[in-house]
Amino acid sequence: MQQRILDRLKIAQLTPMQEATVQAATQHDVVVLSPTGSGKTLAFLLPLALRLQENQKRVQALVLAPTRELAQQIEQVLKQMSLGYKVDCFYGGHGIYEEKKSLASPPAVVIGTPGRIAAHLREGYLKADTLHTLVLDEFDKALEMGFQEDMAYIIGQLPKVSRRLLTSATAMPQVPAFTGLRDAVTLNFLQDTSSTPDLLLKYVPVEGQDKLSPLYRLLCLLGTQPTLVFCNQREAVEQVSTFLQKKKLAHGIFHGGLEQPDRERTLLKFRNGTQHLLVSTDLAARGLDIPEVAFVIHFQLPDASTFLHRNGRTARMNAKGTVYLLLHSGEKPAYLPHLPAQEKLPATATPPPPSFWDTLYLSAGKKDKVNKVDVVGWMLQKGGLEKADLGKIEVQDNATFVAVNRKKLEKAVQLLRPEKLKGKKVKVERAS
Numbered sequence: 001m002q003q004r005i006l007d008r009l010k011i012a013q014l015t016p017m018q019e020a021t022v023q024a025a026t027q028h029d030v031v032v033l034s035p036t037g038s039g040k041t042l043a044f045l046l047p048l049a050l051r052l053q054e055n056q057k058r059v060q061a062l063v064l065a066p067t068r069e070l071a072q073q074i075e076q077v078l079k080q081m082s083l084g085y086k087v088d089c090f091y092g093g094h095g096i097y098e099e100k101k102s103l104a105s106p107p108a109v110v111i112g113t114p115g116r117i118a119a120h121l122r123e124g125y126l127k128a129d130t131l132h133t134l135v136l137d138e139f140d141k142a143l144e145m146g147f148q149e150d151m152a153y154i155i156g157q158l159p160k161v162s163r164r165l166l167t168s169a170t171a172m173p174q175v176p177a178f179t180g181l182r183d184a185v186t187l188n189f190l191q192d193t194s195s196t197p198d199l200l201l202k203y204v205p206v207e208g209q210d211k212l213s214p215l216y217r218l219l220c221l222l223g224t225q226p227t228l229v230f231c232n233q234r235e236a237v238e239q240v241s242t243f244l245q246k247k248k249l250a251h252g253i254f255h256g257g258l259e260q261p262d263r264e265r266t267l268l269k270f271r272n273g274t275q276h277l278l279v280s281t282d283l284a285a286r287g288l289d290i291p292e293v294a295f296v297i298h299f300q301l302p303d304a305s306t307f308l309h310r311n312g313r314t315a316r317m318n319a320k321g322t323v324y325l326l327l328h329s330g331e332k333p334a335y336l337p338h339l340p341a342q343e344k345l346p347a348t349a350t351p352p353p354p355s356f357w358d359t360l361y362l363s364a365g366k367k368d369k370v371n372k373v374d375v376v377g378w379m380l381q382k383g384g385l386e387k388a389d390l391g392k393i394e395v396q397d398n399a400t401f402v403a404v405n406r407k408k409l410e411k412a413v414q415l416l417r418p419e420k421l422k423g424k425k426v427k428v429e430r431a432s
Contacts, residue, residue: 002046005081009042017189018043021165026050029164029184033171036286036312038189040167041077044135049083051133051163052108059126061133062158063111064151066142067283068093068260069267071111074137078109085109090116093260100125114142114150121157134161136179140168141286143176152178169286169312170305199311201340203325211326212243215299218324219249219277220349225294226270229279230310232300240279240299249351251277254284265431272392272403273357274431285309297324304335357391358406360413363427365398374422375400382419383412401431 002022006014014022017034024030025047034040048061065071068091075089085108090099092115099116103125110117110126120126134155136142142151155161155178164181171190175181204214219227231237234255241253252266252275269275278284282302286309293314302310314321324343325333332339364370372393379385379402389412391403404412409430416428 001050005046005049005083008082009077009080011042014042014046015039017187018046020187020189022046022050024185024187025163025165029181030166031175031181031184031186032165032167032189033187034167034169034189036169036309037314038312040137041074044137044165044167045074045078045081047163047165048109048133048135049078049081052083052085056108056130058106058130059108059110059128060131061109061135062117062128062131062154063109063135063137064114064117064142064154065111065137066113066145066147068113069263070138070286071113075111078111087111090120092116096120114147114154118150118153121154128158130160131158132160132162134158134164134180136164136166138169138286139166139175139179140170140172148176148178152176155180169309199314200320200322201325201336202322202343203327203340204343204345206326206328211299212240214326214345215240215297216243216247216249217345217349218297218326218343219244220351221343221345222295223352224276224355226273227277227295227297228284228293228310228313229277229297229299230285230302231279231281232302234281236300237279237281244277244279247351249277250275250354251279254278254280256281256283268394268401269359269431272359272394272401274355274359274403276352276355282306282310285313293321295322295324297326299326301325301327301333304333307333307335354406356406357403358409359431360402360404360409361427361429361431362400362402362421363398364421364424365396365400367397368422368424370400370422371395375402378419378421379404379412379416383416384408385412 018039021030021032021043032040032043052060063074065074071089071091075087078087087109088102088107090112092113121128166175166179204218206214229240231240234257237253237255244251252270254263254266270278285306296311296314311323372395375393376390379390385408389405389408394401413428413430
């Protein structure tokens, strides 16, 4: 079964951390300590999948994640494994009614944020008396975000759990007793060279108080490869964004002050290449489905552990990446043994060209029985497009987003609007 799953995911072989986790989880509770971007999601989903029982019609496994974005990413990977079991993902920021309705037909696996899962348990919508497998993903982050009370309550409502897996990107002095771990095997890959990102560190000198100008020149130098700019506060994100808007440099922003649909739309456009640049708080440092970031830029310096988590967004799964720090004269973070090499910026900045892609929105999704094959065929036949004009397609429950050749998008919208998709009239427009 494991090999079939890996084939579906197009993964040739597991990493040493993943292999060790799968093996240990057959007999023991497990604590996995491994850097961000090292593949912990697959490490805990494989043993979870192997424990699912076909004849069980109630909830069997629960995965708790600290953010809705991480929960959605876990759901996506689990569904790509094509196990044939119902999977539900629950999180705050939207109405609870649809989730309650879905729980009337219990899923085999529930994924969610602690606050929303606790709410379902308190209201009696989620029945957990048959649940045998519990995963606490990014547990250190969940504690940092204040979810200890919710997690303790949830775990107290799970009488039949026989296997617990806990993952963390930082080592903890001790694991809190409320997790219920028994004789757990700890797998520490934090210092393992095979799990450590292959990073090149550079710094950009800052003169006076103006960090925005050197940031802009650096972004122009880096061009169109996916880039994450990290700020310490959402106000700084907004400040950087305002400056880049004046420079007409396309980008997205991501922080906790944004509404959930805006956050999801921003990540979607970053994933499909409509925007190559994302300016964010540390909310994007962990647990987001943005795996191919070439550059990380520290617009503002974080503490040592956050520095590692931010850097983990690049050089993921054996790839290489470059990290830039904007530093004033004489400034060096204490967590760096020495000052990295200086990046020399060109005297004049030439802004990168716009992305080849733009994003098209369709008001139909999985619940309308629409899949990627349907969308591709419809757009090629009715939209005046060729295969090379279509990029990443994301089919959600009630909507579909398609990366389309920017130069052909408006014409395609005009051609597609009068046409029906699978016999249904759908809204077609450029995604805002």
